[in-house]
Amino acid sequence: MAALPLTLAVITHNEADCIGRCLDSVPFAAEKLVVDSLSDDDTVAVARAHGARVVEQAWLGFGPQRNFASTQASHDWILVLDADEYLSPELAKELQEGLPALMAGDAPAAILRRRTLYMGKPMRWYRPAVGERLARLYHRGRARWTEARVHESLRYEGRAAEFRAPFEHVNNPTLAHKQLKVLRYAELKCRDWLDKGKPARMWQAPLVYPAAFLKDYLLRLGCLDGWRGFVISHTAASYALYKRLRYYEMKANPDSVAQAARVLKRHGVDR
Template identity: 30%
Template sequence: MFRLTVCLLTYNSARLLRDVLTPLMRIADEIIVIDSGSTDDTLSIHEEYGITPIYNPYTMHGEQMNMAISHASNDWVLCMDSDEILDDETLKYILRLKSGDEPPADRGWCLSRYWYVLGEQTRTLYPISSPDYPLRLFNRHHVRFNHRPVDDKATGAAQVTRIPGHVRHDTFYSLHEVFSKLNIYTTRVVKYQNLRPPIARGVASAVGAFFKWYLFSGAWRRGKVGAVTGLYATLYSFMKYFKAWYQHQDKRESAARERTDSHLID
């Protein structure tokens, strides 16, 4: 038998937080919450559950998760986001796992996570196919999250087992959130990755994404939700290169102005 710390990230998460916390309370011996500055009812909901979040300004998802893990009192941790809801099958599996012998420290377990967009289950959301199986339950001395700016993941487990069930990942609940996260994610990619800036590359990437993630994936059959996920993939693929191109042009213009100012001074 082993004790389990749940590590949870929140930011303006009041919409789903009670649905997220209620099942987690059944399996957690300890809950560590890292909050990055919520201004809605998130903090008062935590108070209802007797939880005192730790404030940390958001940089990247992996860094937030690693901070939560570092505060855990137990070796075994389950890492969750505030839009992921565990079902009964997943809970029962984890409870059975906890009641047995403590597993080898290099073992890990991944969730069966199903993606929902605008309240409907979807098969694809660029660059993910649903369900996906992120490693989330592991020994904190062997596993940490990497530092990818988008789509980071936990790495380090030697053997990974899939937990059965249907974890609802209720992301992108409104069009506003779709475009807000599209802007945030593409800006973050440009900031932390060295993208080649030719804008033609962005056009080609967007065309390829449209065919792959809207037509070939069958998203076109899903009506408005399929249109949203197809548009998201197309715009994401274009905008990251457009922003890299724009940033490159801005730097070139700034350098040119500095050279001009230098010649005028001379």
């Protein structure tokens, strides 16, 4: 494929097992940039072997790390993927054909659709895992990531373009991966809440799990994906409850913030 003036930007930490697949799925990008937060596996070596320029940057949080990556890109148009994501051949072809017109216009960004593989195969019905619409392609002069430590989003003004073929997401290869991610993401979200002075509102806690589970299992059609749908609905609801319990603990015992950071770092969960 002919190279297009586009930077593929990927932020990584210990992603040696999947970064090569991610980078290879975007053969038309003139630049492949990996911003690595001090991995202690072979991520950097694998990324370079697959054609990436690597910049090392200690972890800043998801939003700030992505904004830092934007400043390091050689091109104004940036495609953002996580290391466990990759373009389908259909989307790679659609982007190669559609990007020249997009880049010639004044659109700030483009929406891509993400399809999730869970427990080794695609989800068929669970709505957040089937065609989830995400802004992942943008002009860095017209869009910027929020500064959130986790659950960041791309902010822009104007109408975004949209591509229809999906990119793939290998969601947590095992439930062990998922539980470690829950601990990390909850900690980051709670620190954001602390910075904003959000009240704990523990009276909501008994309602959070059933409400979140029923939303995912029934309204988001997890029930149609069999036991995998049950499991993914349960883990989503457990995360919703756990982060509220953890935030209450942070408020009740401020020393727990540093204590948890030490134990999570010891187990490779906190950066």
